[in-house]
Amino acid sequence: MTSVIVIGAQWGDEGKGKITDYLAGQADMVLRCQGGSNAGHTIVANGQKYALHLIPSGILNPDTACVVGNGVVLDLKVVLDEIEMLKAQGLSVKNLVISDKAHIIMPYHYIMDEYQESLKGDKKIGTTKRGIGPAYMDKTARQGIRLLDLLAWEPFLEKLEYNLREKNIIFECAGLPVISGEAKEQLIAEYAAYREQIMPYVGETVYLVNEALQARKKLLFEGAQGSLLDLDHGTYPYVTSSNTVAAGSCTGVGIGPTAINRVLGIAKAYCTRVGEGPFPTELIDDMGEKIRSLGGEFGVTTGRPRRVGWFDSVVVRYSALVNGMTDLCITKLDILDTLPEIKICTAYRCNGEIITRMPSTLEALAECTPVYETLPGWLCDTTECRMFRDLPVNAQKYILRLEELVGLPVSMVAVGAERDSTIVRREMF
Ligand code: IMP
Numbered sequence: 001m002t003s004v005i006v007i008g009a010q011w012g013d014e015g016k017g018k019i020t021d022y023l024a025g026q027a028d029m030v031l032r033c034q035g036g037s038n039a040g041h042t043i044v045a046n047g048q049k050y051a052l053h054l055i056p057s058g059i060l061n062p063d064t065a066c067v068v069g070n071g072v073v074l075d076l077k078v079v080l081d082e083i084e085m086l087k088a089q090g091l092s093v094k095n096l097v098i099s100d101k102a103h104i105i106m107p108y109h110y111i112m113d114e115y116q117e118s119l120k121g122d123k124k125i126g127t128t129k130r131g132i133g134p135a136y137m138d139k140t141a142r143q144g145i146r147l148l149d150l151l152a153w154e155p156f157l158e159k160l161e162y163n164l165r166e167k168n169i170i171f172e173c174a175g176l177p178v179i180s181g182e183a184k185e186q187l188i189a190e191y192a193a194y195r196e197q198i199m200p201y202v203g204e205t206v207y208l209v210n211e212a213l214q215a216r217k218k219l220l221f222e223g224a225q226g227s228l229l230d231l232d233h234g235t236y237p238y239v240t241s242s243n244t245v246a247a248g249s250c251t252g253v254g255i256g257p258t259a260i261n262r263v264l265g266i267a268k269a270y271c272t273r274v275g276e277g278p279f280p281t282e283l284i285d286d287m288g289e290k291i292r293s294l295g296g297e298f299g300v301t302t303g304r305p306r307r308v309g310w311f312d313s314v315v316v317r318y319s320a321l322v323n324g325m326t327d328l329c330i331t332k333l334d335i336l337d338t339l340p341e342i343k344i345c346t347a348y349r350c351n352g353e354i355i356t357r358m359p360s361t362l363e364a365l366a367e368c369t370p371v372y373e374t375l376p377g378w379l380c381d382t383t384e385c386r387m388f389r390d391l392p393v394n395a396q397k398y399i400l401r402l403e404e405l406v407g408l409p410v411s412m413v414a415v416g417a418e419r420d421s422t423i424v425r426r427e428m429f
Pocket residue numbers: 011012013038039040125126127128129130131132133224225226229238239240241274275276
């Protein structure tokens with residue numbers, strides 16, 4: 001039995017989709033465990049680019065089972081569009097199973113997301129406005145609608161009735177259009193159509209996944225968002241509404257922590273963040289602009305320009321801790337190919353003190369300024385490198401320094417978006 005969790009070690013967009021797709025060729029099953037269509041995982045394989053939000057990035061491998069677990073919040077329109085997009089490109093989706101316990105994102109969750117953000121004013125989180133927070137709120141309030149309700153239909157109508165009653169009170173107070181009469185009938189008709197289309201893909205996944213474990217299959221868990229966006233361990237409240245750390249993968253599909261062998265943290269060779277919230281190494285200058293443009297740092301889901309900064313080893317060390325990481329993968333190394341000098345944040349200076357741990361309050365974090373170490377760049381193309389020894393010496397030194405600062409082996413390095421632009425130093429399966 002080998003189970004590997006792929007997890008974001010920064011604020012998301014680290015390249016988990018590419019690495020999951022690469023490793024999926026060796027896995028029997030790929031699983032999404034939390035989050036929803038706020039995630040945007042880009043895969044480039046055989047010259048074709050795929051942007052996936054909900055379907056596991058293993059779907060390009062016809063022999064790999066793909067599971068969307070109970071921990072995911074599901075936008076039915078997005079997942080059905082994604083299925084159609086894959087089919088139109090000649091890909092098979094017959095290996096896709098979605099947990100009947102997954103909660104459904106409803107149109108009123110989108111409205112609530114938008115409304116809550118507008119109320120927060122300059123304290124807004126900068127959400128993806130995909131209804132993620134409000135859907136998880138209904139889940140924890142024990143009034144969410146699950147796929148199994150939709151399939152049974154009567155429970156769907158009953159729960160919808162309750163939820164609309166509650167949401168309409170809020171909408172009325174907020175001066176927003178209520179969902180009643182014709183709008184409600186339209187919503188019911190829309191979901192009746194989704195029900196028919198999604199039915200073939202819905203199943204009981206807890207036994208399926210545990211039986212795969214017992215049969216010593218190789219399981220690959222595809223984390224969404226990054227560890228610093230975790231509801232408990234991230235830069236709260238500037239986080240997403242699910243547990244993005246490795247432990248969330250267990251609850252998100254219904255397996256125990258003893259089933260996990262390896263936790264592979266994915267970190268960019270620099271760092272990015274979308275939305276609001278602290279980002280100690282952020283570059284608000286020409287260098288930030290340059291890296292954003294070299295790295296194509298614009299959100300897959302929202303198209304928003306990403307905030308860009310230097311690699312922050314305080315953040316990644318903290319991530320390693322809260323995830324029980326065993327390995328590190330550094331992505332987008334090639335984006336730094338043309339920089340004469342590269343900085344790494346080794347610690348923070350906070351109220352005259354040098355600290356190497358993440359402070360727990362945002363106020364303390366706001367007081368922190370990065371302590372940098374500067375390394376010489378390598379000023380040559382790394383995109384054709386396929387072995388660690390092929391990398392220019394300064395690029396090797398950069399990776400080895402990251403390894404030292406984080407305290408984990410860098411087992412993989414990505415030097416391009418294509419599946420094959422990957423250097424493996426230590427096999428995962
Ligand atoms: P939400 O998940 O849409 O509620 O957004 C909460 C925060 O998480 C915002 O700062 C988003 O920009 C961020 N976020 C959510 N999903 C992703 C992702 O897949 N990549 C990067 N940031 C994300």
